[in-house]
Amino acid sequence: MLSMNNLCKVFQSADIQTHALREVNLSVNEGDFLSVTGPSGSGKTTFLNIAGLLENHSSGEFLLDGENVGALKDSARSRLRNQKIGFIFQGFNLIPDLNLYDNVDVPLRYRGFNARERKQRIHSQLERVGLASRMKHLPAQLSGGQQQRVAIARALATDPRFLLADEPTGNLDSEMAQGVMSLLEEINQQGTTIIMVTHDTELAQRASRSIQIKDGRVSEVPPLMKRVIA
Amino acid sequence: MFFYYLRLARISILRHWGLSLLMVTAIALGIGAAMTTVTVNYLMSADPIPSKSHALHTIQLDNWDESNPFKEGLEPPPFLTYRDAKNLLSAKKAQRQTMHTAAKAVIEPLAEEDLPLYVTVRANTADFFTMFETPFVYGGPWQKEVDDNNDLVVVLSEKINERLFAGENSVGKSIKINGDLYKVVGVLANWQPKPRFYHVDKVKAFDDSEDIFLPFTAITRKKINFDDNSYCWGPTTDNWQDYLNSECAWVHFWVEFNSPAEKQQYRDFLNGYVEEQRLYGRFKRPNDNRINTLEQWFKAREVINKDNNMLMAMAFLFLGVCLLNTVGLLLAKFLGKSPEIGLRQALGASKSTLFYQYMVESACIGVMGGLLGLLFTYLGLAGIEVLYGEKMKALVTLDAQLVIFAILLSVAATVIAGLYPTWRACNVAPANQLKSQ
Numbered sequence: 161m162l163s164m165n166n167l168c169k170v171f172q173s174a175d176i177q178t179h180a181l182r183e184v185n186l187s188v189n190e191g192d193f194l195s196v197t198g199p200s201g202s203g204k205t206t207f208l209n210i211a212g213l214l215e216n217h218s219s220g221e222f223l224l225d226g227e228n229v230g231a232l233k234d235s236a237r238s239r240l241r242n243q244k245i246g247f248i249f250q251g252f253n254l255i256p257d258l259n260l261y262d263n264v265d266v267p268l269r270y271r272g273f274n275a276r277e278r279k280q281r282i283h284s285q286l287e288r289v290g291l292a293s294r295m296k297h298l299p300a301q302l303s304g305g306q307q308q309r310v311a312i313a314r315a316l317a318t319d320p321r322f323l324l325a326d327e328p329t330g331n332l333d334s335e336m337a338q339g340v341m342s343l344l345e346e347i348n349q350q351g352t353t354i355i356m357v358t359h360d361t362e363l364a365q366r367a368s369r370s371i372q373i374k375d376g377r378v379s380e381v382p383p384l385m386k387r388v389i390a
Numbered sequence: 391m392f393f394y395y396l397r398l399a400r401i402s403i404l405r406h407w408g409l410s411l412l413m414v415t416a417i418a419l420g421i422g423a424a425m426t427t428v429t430v431n432y433l434m435s436a437d438p439i440p441s442k443s444h445a446l447h448t449i450q451l452d453n454w455d456e457s458n459p460f461k462e463g464l465e466p467p468p469f470l471t472y473r474d475a476k477n478l479l480s481a482k483k484a485q486r487q488t489m490h491t492a493a494k495a496v497i498e499p500l501a502e503e504d505l506p507l508y509v510t511v512r513a514n515t516a517d518f519f520t521m522f523e524t525p526f527v528y529g530g531p532w533q534k535e536v537d538d539n540n541d542l543v544v545v546l547s548e549k550i551n552e553r554l555f556a557g558e559n560s561v562g563k564s565i566k567i568n569g570d571l572y573k574v575v576g577v578l579a580n581w582q583p584k585p586r587f588y589h590v591d592k593v594k595a596f597d598d599s600e601d602i603f604l605p606f607t608a609i610t611r612k613k614i615n616f617d618d619n620s621y622c623w624g625p626t627t628d629n630w631q632d633y634l635n636s637e638c639a640w641v642h643f644w645v646e647f648n649s650p651a652e653k654q655q656y657r658d659f660l661n662g663y664v665e666e667q668r669l670y671g672r673f674k675r676p677n678d679n680r681i682n683t684l685e686q687w688f689k690a691r692e693v694i695n696k697d698n699n700m701l702m703a704m705a706f707l708f709l710g711v712c713l714l715n716t717v718g719l720l721l722a723k724f725l726g727k728s729p730e731i732g733l734r735q736a737l738g739a740s741k742s743t744l745f746y747q748y749m750v751e752s753a754c755i756g757v758m759g760g761l762l763g764l765l766f767t768y769l770g771l772a773g774i775e776v777l778y779g780e781k782m783k784a785l786v787t788l789d790a791q792l793v794i795f796a797i798l799l800s801v802a803a804t805v806i807a808g809l810y811p812t813w814r815a816c817n818v819a820p821a822n823q824l825k826s827q
Contacts, residue, residue, distance in 0.1 A: 209821040214736060235740040242738020249824055253733045257405045269394055270738035314737070326824075 161353065162188040162211065162322065167220035169206055169376075180206040182376040184220070188355060188369075190321070193348040195367035196357045203376045204357045205326060211355060212245050212324045213237045225321075242270050246315030246352075250327035252307040254299040254314075260286060261295040264314045271318055285313035289343065305336030312343060316352070323347065325356040329363060341366060391743075392750065399751035403758075406723060410755060413719045417759025417804055420712030422766025425796045427702040429771060429788060434596070434694045438583035442523060442646070443684045445485075446587075447653070449478065449643045450682065451664060455623045456674035465690065466678045467621045467639035468591075472610070474667075475641035479515060483659045484645035485652060486521045490514030491641055492589060492600070492618040493609055497554070498566040509550065509601035511617075512589075513609040519545070519576075521646050522588055527551075529561035529576030536605050542613075544572040545603040551577040568614055572604070585693050587684060589642060591619075595693045610634060637672075645681070657681055713807045716755075720808050724748060724815035731815055732823025741816045748812040749805060756804025760797035764788070767796060 169181040180203045188194055198204050209215040210222065213229060222229050224240065232240070246267075247253075254263050261282055268278040286292040289309035291302075299307050308328060315323055325344065329337035341363055348354050348368075358364050370381040403410040437443050451474055452459075452466035460467050470478070475489040493511040512518075519531035528551075532543045544565065551560055564571045585595040608614045612630055620640035626633065647653045660679040667673050682690065724731075731744055739747075771786035788796075 205821075212736065214821040214824070215819075235742065238735065238738050238740035238743070241736060247736045247824075253729070253736075253824060255730050255733065257401050266734065267737040269391065270734075270743065318738075 161190045161225060162186075162355075163221075163223040164210075165221040165223075167210070167217050167222055169203070169210060169215070170218045179376050181210070181217070181373075181378075184378045186371065186378055188353060190353055191348070191351060192369055193345070193354045193367040194356070195364035195370045196355065196373060197359070197361065197364045197370065197381075198373035202373045204373050207373060207378070208324055208326050208355065208357050211322075212247060213241050238270075242267055242318060244321050246318065246320035246323045248308070248311050248315050248323065248325040248328045250330040252299070252304070252311045252331070254307055254310055256299055259296050259298055260291060260302075260310050260313075263299065263310060264295075264317050267314060267318045281317050282313075285317045286310070288316070289313045303336070304332050305339060308332060308336070308340050309343065312340070312347075316347065321353060323352050323354045325354060325358075327357055327359065329358070329360065337363070391746070395747045395750040396754065398747060399754040402727075402751055403754060409719060409723055410758075413716050413723075413755050414758045414762055416712045416715045416719070417756065417800055417807075418762035418766055420709030420803070421760055421763025421796055421800045422770055423705040424702075424709040424799070425763060425767040425788075425792065426770030426774070427698070427705040428795070429767065429792055430774065430786065431694055431698055431702055432792060433787070434585060434698065435688070436584070437684070438585055438587045439523060439684075442521070445646050445648065446521065446684055447645050447647065448680075448682045448687045449645060449660070450678075450680035451660070451673070452675045452678035453637055453639065453673055454675055458623070459675065460621065460623075463675075466680060468691065469619075469621065469639040470641045470643045471637055471639050472634045472641055474663075475643045477663070478643060478645075478660075481659070481663070484656055485648050486517040486646040487644065488515045488518040488521055489606055489641045489643050490518055490588065491606070491609060491616065493604070493614045494617040495567050495602070495604075495614040497550075497602075498569070500566065507550075507553065511608075511614055512600040512603045513606045513614065514603060515606050517646075518588075518603070518644075521644060522583075524581050525579040526576050527579045528559045529574070532575045532605065537607065540607045540611060541605070542570055542572045542608075543575045543605060545576040545578060546574055547578050547599065547601050547603075548580045550601045567602070567604070570613055578603075585688065587688075588644065590688060590691045590693050595688075595691070616640070653681060709803065713803055716804065716807045717810060720752065720755075720811035721814065724811045725818075728815060728818045729823045731818055732820035735820040736824060744816045745812055748815060749808055752804050752808025752812065753801050755808075756801035757797060759804060760800025763800055764793060764796050 164184045164186045167181060167184040168179065171178040171180055196204050196207060206215065210217050217230065224244065229237065229240065255266070264282045264285055265278055268281060283292060286295050289312055291306060291309060294302065299310065302310065328344065329340050332340060344354055344356065345366065356367060364370050371378050372381050439446065449470060450466045450468060451470060453471060453474065454460040454467060479487055479489055491513055493513045495509055495511050497507040497509055499506060515537045516531055516534045527548060531545065536543055544567065546560065551557060554560065554565060555563065560574045560577060563574050565574065581599055583599065586597055586599060604614065609616055618640055620638050622636065622638035624637050626636055626638065645656060647656065657679070661677065664673045664677060664679055734744060767788060771788070775783055775786045
């Protein structure tokens with residue numbers, strides 16, 4: 161489903177080369193819940209950006225559903241992102257000028273759904289995260305946990321096959337974090353593949369698979385090791 | 391998606407109303423300045439007689455001094471001598487022809503208690519009215535025979551008829567001009583062609599038409615006083631008959647053709663006429679017989695003079711400065727939206743989609759700038775009217791075409807101003823923006 165072979169990412173600035181990812185070999189299968197851990201600056205976010213087609217890799221091969229995405233143009237990458245990938249960010253990234261309804265509407269507009277289809281999906285997703293009654297509110301009128309639930313509703317509105325979550329509980333207190341984590345688990349159980357970057361080892365342990373990135377190198381964390389780390 | 395982008399633009403403009411207002415005002419000021427000058431220039435260069443402009447022509451002949459050319463030889467005198475005008479009129483080689491000039495007179499009161507009325511006069515031949523399509527409310531032009539038999543007749547303007555006869559039908563009544571009784575044969579409707587095409591120059595092109603119209607013979611018989619430019623060379627005397635026979639050029643001469651062939655025939659006739667006159671020792675300069683269209687005539691007479699063009703250029707430069715300010719403000723606004731742009735990219739928007747979205751927002755600002763600019767234009771034109779008085783009134787009116795042009799100019803200018811900020815904003819790396827939010 162998602163396959164990286166000898167994938168590298170090098171950032172070049174002036175005379176300095178920074179190897180963010182080195183020869184990553186990884187396969188993520190349908191229905192996986194993959195947690196990505198590692199120290200700050202290890203390359204976790206770069207990995208997630210490449211997986212989410214927000215950045216290009218420097219070398220190697222990246223297949224998404226069997227399609228080599230390395231040579232795709234901006235419009236094709238945008239279409240793939242819209243159709244197959246949902247994003248959840250640490251900072252929620254809701255558009256402050258738009259109410260909840262319109263925030264969830266954004267990816268649906270780019271998908272080209274008609275008004276009735278969009279309305280049905282927005283209502284359905286906001287109900288799923290328990291915020292249907294507040295769809296006319298602006299993000300600033302919600303708590304952090306509620307904002308993240310809206311972000312999850314937006315990510316799921318297009319029925320993506322992947323959900324990429326970058327520190328989804330990083331800005332939440334533990335109670336809210338547990339709520340969001342439970343929601344992600346529920347989504348995963350319904351068949352959506354999730355890749356989640358986190359610093360929280362306890363949350364990482366709840367994923368079905370874990371990888372660790374250190375100095376740009378990816379290593380799989382075996383289940384036993386996960387318990388030890390925990 | 392267009393209506394979705396319109397809605398997003400409305401939300402964004404209202405949300406950042408202060409910045410939006412600055413941009414709209416900057417554009418509006420530029421548009422206001424540009425449109426004020428464009429309006430004046432547009433109306434100055436408008437076709438004052440569209441149904442006839444292709445047919446009407448003025449005649450110039452170079453009768454000037456052999457060794458001292460008129461306007462350094464670049465152009466013959468703008469008018470004809472009385473002799474030439476009379477000869478050309480008598481020849482009747484065009485479909486219609488008229489000679490005319492400006493004069494002034496005094497209408498003496500019929501009742502003792504009234505005051506004399508000083509009036510501007512156009513002294514012309516009969517075809518003047520038909521050629522220039524002057525509208526009549528009462529009566530009509532005088533007969534062509536009047537031009538030969540010296541009848542004392544007059545055509546009044548609506549204004550003078552209102553003054554003298556309270557707007558009643560005055561045809562058949564008489565008025566006393568400079569001591570002679572003239573019979574009213576017609577009353578014009580309000581006829582104010584702008585530019586006043588039959589008598590244009592740098593200064594008088596936008597004056598109102600005359601108060602009364604008299605046969606040209608009123609001038610030649612010295613019944614009224616000549617009041618127009620006269621270009622002379624060679625010796626002159628104070629004797630009026632000598633002046634009429636002199637090489638002084640002062641008579642406006644116009645002809646009307648129905649076809650290019652008629653125009654060519656007339657050109658041949660003019661060449662023949664000048665050759666004939668050479669036999670009498672006249673026309674010693676090389677042939678420069680001109681048959682000017684209305685457009686050529688306006689250009690030669692500098693109806694839109696260089697000052698106006700310079701003013702318009704400066705107004706457009708000011709618009710440019712306003713747009714540069716708008717570029718800066720749009721850049722600040724759109725770069726401030728980088729996180730949103732990054733997010734929209736993550737959610738599936740391509741760069742071209744985003745470009746379209748933000749250009750719609752720019753265009754909306756342009757439309758608002760255009761509308762406010764129209765208000766500034768209106769104020770600018772009102773200012774010109776206050777400054778230059780009633781005679782500029784016809785040149786300071788916005789018509790539908792100008793309104794549409796102002797809005798299109800504003801939108802086009804703002805879209806162009808928005809290109810760079812939008813391009814910059816759409817090329818931000820989404821990954822960086824998403825992390826930094």
